[in-house]
Amino acid sequence: MSYQGKYFKISCYIENISNKQLRNTAAPSFFDGLENIKGVQMLTPSLGFKIINTRGFANTTNVRFTQMVDGFDNQAPHIGARIVNALGPTDLDIERVEIIPGTTSALYGLNAINGMANFITKDPFTSTGIIIQQKTGMNHLGDTNSDVRLFNESVFRVAEKIGSRFAFKINFSYTSGNDWIADDRTDLNPNANLGAGIGGGINNPAYDAVNGYGNESSNRRTLTLGGTRYVIARTGYNEKDVSDYDIENVKGDIGLYYKFSPKTTISYTYRFADLDNVYQRANRFTLKDYVLQQHAFEIKNEIFQIRAFATSENTGKSYNLRSAAENLDRRFKSDNNWYSDFTSAFNNVIAQQGMNVQQALAATRSSADLGRLQPGTPEFQQALNQLAAVNNWDEGAALRVEDWLIHGEGQVNISKTISPDFEGNTGLQLLAGVDYQSYIIKPDGNYFINPTAADTYSTLTYSKTVGFVQAGKNLFDGLLKLSATAG
Numbered sequence: 195m196s197y198q199g200k201y202f203k204i205s206c207y208i209e210n211i212s213n214k215q216l217r218n219t220a221a222p223s224f225f226d227g228l229e230n231i232k233g234v235q236m237l238t239p240s241l242g243f244k245i246i247n248t249r250g251f252a253n254t255t256n257v258r259f260t261q262m263v264d265g266f267d268n269q270a271p272h273i274g275a276r277i278v279n280a281l282g283p284t285d286l287d288i289e290r291v292e293i294i295p296g297t298t299s300a301l302y303g304l305n306a307i308n309g310m311a312n313f314i315t316k317d318p319f320t321s322t323g324i325i326i327q328q329k330t331g332m333n334h335l336g337d338t339n340s341d342v343r344l345f346n347e348s349v350f351r352v353a354e355k356i357g358s359r360f361a362f363k364i365n366f367s368y369t370s371g372n373d374w375i376a377d378d379r380t381d382l383n384p385n386a387n388l389g390a391g392i393g394g395g396i397n398n399p400a401y402d403a404v405n406g407y408g409n410e411s412s413n414r415r416t417l418t419l420g421g422t423r424y425v426i427a428r429t430g431y432n433e434k435d436v437s438d439y440d441i442e443n444v445k446g447d448i449g450l451y452y453k454f455s456p457k458t459t460i461s462y463t464y465r466f467a468d469l470d471n472v473y474q475r476a477n478r479f480t481l482k483d484y485v486l487q488q489h490a491f492e493i494k495n496e497i498f499q500i501r502a503f504a505t506s507e508n509t510g511k512s513y514n515l516r517s518a519a520e521n522l523d524r525r526f527k528s529d530n531n532w533y534s535d536f537t538s539a540f541n542n543v544i545a546q547q548g549m550n551v552q553q554a555l556a557a558t559r560s561s562a563d564l565g566r567l568q569p570g571t572p573e574f575q576q577a578l579n580q581l582a583a584v585n586n587w588d589e590g591a592a593l594r595v596e597d598w599l600i601h602g603e604g605q606v607n608i609s610k611t612i613s614p615d616f617e618g619n620t621g622l623q624l625l626a627g628v629d630y631q632s633y634i635i636k637p638d639g640n641y642f643i644n645p646t647a648a649d650t651y652s653t654l655t656y657s658k659t660v661g662f663v664q665a666g667k668n669l670f671d672g673l674l675k676l677s678a679t680a681g
Contacts, residue, residue, distance in 0.1 A: 208292050208293070208294055209231060209232065209233065209234075209292070209293040209294070209295060210290060210291075210292055210293075211228070211231060211290060211291040211292075211293070212290050213288060213289055213290055216285075216288060216290075216291065217285075222329065222331065222345070222347070223279070223285055223347070224285050224288050224291070225244070225278060225279040225282070226244070228246060228291065228293070228311070231293065232295075233248050233249070233293075233295040234246060234247075234248055234293065234295070235247045235248065235252070237252060237253075237254060237256060239254045239472070239473070239474035239478075240373050240374070240441075240471065240472035240473070240474065241333075241371060241372075241373040241374055241441055241472075242278060242369075242371075242373060242441040242443060242469070242471040242472065243277060243278055243471055243472060243473055243474065244278045245259070245275065245276070245278075246259055246261065246293075246309075246311055247259055247308055247309070248293065248294075248295035248296060248308060248309035249295055249296040249297070249308055249309055250297075250307065250308045252308060253475075254474045254475060255273055255274065255275040255475055256275055256308065257274040257275045258307040258308040259275075259307075259308040259309050259310070259311075260309075260310040260311070261276040261282075261310075261311050261313075262310070262311070262312045262313065263281075263282050263283060263312075263313045263315065263465075264312075264313070264314060264315055264463075264490075264492075265312065265492075265501065266463075266488070266490045266492075266501065266503050267503070267505075267599075267601065268281040268282055268465070268488065268505070269505070269599070270486055270505075270507050271505055271507050271597045271598065271599035271633055271635075272507050272509065272595045272597050272635070272641065272642075273473075273475075273507075277467075277469065277471070277473070277486070278443075279313075280443055280445060280467040280469055280471075280486060281445065281465050281467045281486045281488060281505075282313055283313050283315045283365065283447075284349045284351065284365050284366075284367045284445075285327060285349060286325050286327055286349050286350070286351040286365065287315045287316050287351050287363070287365045287447075288313060288314075288315060288316070289314045289315055289316045289317070289321075290314045291311060291312070291313055291314070292311070292312045292314065293309065293310070293311045293312075294309055294310045294311075295309050296308075296309055297309070315449075316353070316363070317361075318353040318354070318355060318361035318362060318363040318449065318451055319355050319361045319451065319453075321353060322353045322354050322355055322361075323352075323353065323354075324350070324351070324352050325350065325351045326349070326350045327347075327348075327349040327350070328347070328348055328349075329345075329346070329347040329348075329349075330344065330345065330346055330347075331344070331345040332344060332345065333345055333371065333372065333374070334372065334374075337375070339375040339377055339434065340372065340375055343371065343372035344370075344371070345370070345371035345372075346368075346369070346370050346371065347367065347368070347369045347370075348367070348368045348369075349365075349366070349367045349368075350365070350366055351363065351364070351365050352364045352365075358453070359452055359453045359454075360450075360451065360452050360453075361451045362448070362449060362450050362451065363447075363448075363449045364446070364447075364448050364449075365446055365447050366445075366446040367443070367444075367445050367446065368442075368443075368444050369441070369442065369443040370440070370441065370442050370443075371440075371441045372439055372440055372441065373439040373440075373441050373471075373472050374439075375433075375434050375439060376404075376405040376433045376434070376437075376478070377405055377432065377433070377434055378403070378404035378405045379396075379403040379404065379405065379406070379432075380403065380404050381394040381395050381396075381398055381401055381402060381403065382402045382403070382404060383398070383400050383401070383402040383414075383425075383427070384398065386398065386399075386400035386414075386425040387399060387400055387424055387425055389423075390422050390423070390424055390551075391551075392424075392551070392552065392555075397552050397555075397556070399424055399425065399426045399427065399555050399559070400414055400424075400425040400426060400427045401427060402427060402430075403430075403432065405432060405433040405434075406430050406431065406432050406433070406519075407430055407431060407432075407433065407436065407515055407516040407518070407519030407520065408428055408429070408430030408431055408516070408519035408520045408522070408523050409427040409428055409429065409430035410427075410516070412520075413427055413428045413430065413520060413523075413529075414426060414427040414428075415529075415533055417533065417536065417537055419537065419540045419541070420540070420541070420544055420551075422551075424555070426533070426536060428520075428523050428529070428532060429523065429559065429563055429566070430519050430520075430523065431519040431522060431523075431569065432569075433478065433515060435519075435569035435574075436480075436515050436518045436519050436522070436569075436578060437472065437478070437480050437515055438470070438480050438482065439472065440470060441470060441471055441472075442468075442469070442470040442471075443467065443468075443469050443470075443471070444467070444468045445465070445466060445467040445468070446465075446466050447463055447464060447465040447466070448463070448464050449461060449462070449463040449464075450462045450463075455495075457495045457496055458493070458494070458495040459492075459493070459494060459495075460491075460492070460493040461490075461491070461492050461493075462489070462490070462491050463488075463489075463490045464487070464488070464489055464490075465486075465487065465488040465490070466485075466486070466487050467485070467486040467487075468483065468484070468485050469481050469484040469485075469486075470482050470483070470484070471484065473512075477514055477515060477516045477517075478515045478516070479512055479513065479514055479515060479593055480512060480513055480515060480582075481509070481510070481512045481593075482510055482511040482512050482513075483510030483511045483512075484508070484509055484510045484512055485506075485507070485508045485510060486505065486506070486507055487505070487506045488503055488504070488505040488506075489503060489504050490502075490503040491503070496607070496610060497606060497607050497610045497611060498604065498605065498606040498607070499604065499605050500602075500603070500604045501601075501602070501603050501604075502601065502602040502603075503600075503601050503602075504598060504599070504600045504601075505598065505599045506596075506597070506598050507595065507596070507597050507598075507599075508595075508596050509593045509594055509595045509596075511582065511583070511592075512592070512593040512594075513581070513582035513590075513591040513592050513593055514587055514591045514592075514593055514640075515591075517581075517587040517590065517591040518578060518581050518582065518591035521581050521584075521589060521590060521591060522567055522574070522577055522578065522581065523566070525567070525577055525581070526565060526566045526567055527562075527565075527566075532562055535561070535562045536558055536559070536561075536562040539557075539558040539561035539562055540554060540555070540558040543557045543558055543561070585638055585639060585640070586639060586640070587640050593638070593640070593641075594638045595635070595636070595638045595641060595642065596635075596636040597633065597634060597635040597636060598632075598633070598634040599631070599632075599633055599634075600630075600631070600632045600633075600634065601629075601630065601631045601632075602629075602630045602631075603627065603628065603629045603630070604627055604628050605625065605626070605627035606625070606626050606627065607623070607624070607625055608624035608625060608626055609622065609623050609624045609625075612624075621667055621668040621669070622665065622666070622667050623664075623665070623666040623667075623668075623677075624663075624664070624665055624666075625662075625663070625664040625666075626661075626662065626663045626664070627661065627662055628659070628660070628661045628662075629658075629659070629660045629661070630657070630658070630659045630660075631657065631658050632655060632656065632657040632658075633654075633655065633656045633657075634653060634654075634655050635653065635654045635655075635656075636651070636653055636654075637650065637651050637652070637653075637654060639651065642654060662679055662680065663679070663680055664677060664678065664679040664680075665677065665678055666678075
C-alpha cells in the first residue's frame with residue numbers, strides 16, 4: 195500500500211482496523227482494543243494513562259510513537275507524548291484506525307521511530323444523527339487496598355448535514371473510575387547494609403519500597419553508630435498516602451465542515467480535555483485539573499492541502515509524588531535535624547535499654563519520627579495541599595507548566611497544476627511543500643528553565659521551518675519508481 199506523507203511517497207505496510215472490528219473488540223474502549231491488534235503493545239502505567247507501541251524499546255511516555263487524529267498530532271507538548279486518548283475521538287465518532295508498525299520517521303519526523311497510529315473520525319456529511327452510549331463496570335474486586343469501585347463512561351455524538359455544503363458534529367465524553375493502587379513494597383535497596391549484617395526488607399534502615407517515596411538515594415546518609423557504619427534512609431511515605439487515585443476525563447470536540455466544491459473541503463475542529471489522572475515518567479505524578487486544548491484547521495483538494503493546528507497545555511493543580519513525600523518529611527523536620535536526632539536516639543537506646551541492633555534501629559526511627567505527619571489526618575492533608583501548590587521541588591511538589599505547540603504545513607501537487615493529465619502522460623510526479631513547527635513554553639523552574647541569566651521564568655520558544663521539492667518518475671509500467679527530494 196502506498197502512503198502519502200509530508201515529504202515524499204513511500205510504500206509501507208498499514209494495519210487498517212475498521213469500525214466494525216473496533217466495536218466487536220472485548221475491551222472498555224476502541225483505544226483499549228488496539229492492544230489486540232497484531233504487532234501492537236500497550237504500556238499501562240495507570241488505568242487512565244496507556245501508551246501505544248509497535249516496535250522497538252519504549253518507556254512509559256513513548257515519545258517515539260506518533261499518534262494522530264485525522265492527520266493532526268494530539269501530543270501533550272510538555273510531556274512530548276499522548277495521554278491515552280484524552281484528546282482523541284470517542285467510541286461513537288471513530289471510523290477506523292490506521293497503524294504503521296515500525297519506523298515512519300521519514301514521513302512523520304523523529305517522533306515516529308517506533309510507529310504511527312492515525313485515528314480517522316466519521317464524516318458528518320455521511321454519518322449523521324444523535325447517538326448516546328453508556329458503559330458501567332467495576333474494578334478492585336478482591337483488592338485488599340480498596341472496596342469495589344465503579345467505572346463509568348457516558349458518551350454522546352450529534353452530527354448533522356445542512357444542505358449539500360455544510361455539516362457539523364459535536365462529541366462529548368465523561369469517564370470516571372478509580373485507578374489501581376500502586377503498593378509494591380519490595381525493597382529496591384536490599385544490599386545497603388549487608389556489611390552490617392542486615393538484609394533487605396522492612397527491617398533494613400535504608401529500606402526503599404518500590405511504591406514508597408522520600409527514601410530514595412538522595413534521602414539517605416551513612417552514619418557511624420556504635421562504631422559500625424549504617425546506611426540510613428528517611429522514613430518516607432507510601433504512594434497511596436500521597437496520591438489521588440480517582441480518575442476523571444472530560445473531553446469533547448466540535449467540528450465544522452464546508453464544501454466549496456465536491457473535491458474541496460475546509461474544516462475547523464476544536465478539541466478539549468480536562469484530566470484527573472496518574473502519570474508516570476522518571477517520577478509518578480498526580481494530574482489534577484490538567485487541561486489540553488487544540489484548534490485544528492484544514493483545507494484540501496486533489497491539488498493542494500493546508501493544515502494548521504495549535505495545542506495548548508496547562509498542568510493545573512498537578513503535583514510530583516516523590517517531591518510531595520520528601521517535603522512532607524522535611525516540613526516536619528529538616529534532614530540535618532532528623533539525622534542528628536537519629537544518632538542521639540540510637541546511642542541512648544543502646545546504652546539504656548540493652549536491645550539488639552535491629553531492635554535499637556527500629557526504636558531509634560520511632561524516636562526520630564515523633565511528631566511526624568500521619569497519613570489520613572487533617573494536618574497531613576493540609577500540608578500535602580500546601581506542598582502541591584509550591585512550584586519548587588526542593589520545597590514543594592507542584593507541576594505547573596503552560597505551553598503551546600503550533601504547527602502548520604502545506605503541500606502542492608505541481609504535476610496537477612500544470613495539467614490534470616501531466617502525470618498520466620509523462621509518469622512524472624512533482625511535489626513541493628513547507629512545514630513549520632514551534633513550541634512556546636512558560637518555564638516552571640523544574641522541568642524547564644530559561645538558561646539566560648536573570649530570565650529563569652521568561653518564555654522559551656523553539657521553532658523549525660522545513661521546505662521541500664520532490665520529483666518522482668514511474669518506470670517499467672509502474673513496477674519501479676525513482677524519486678529525488680531536496681529540502
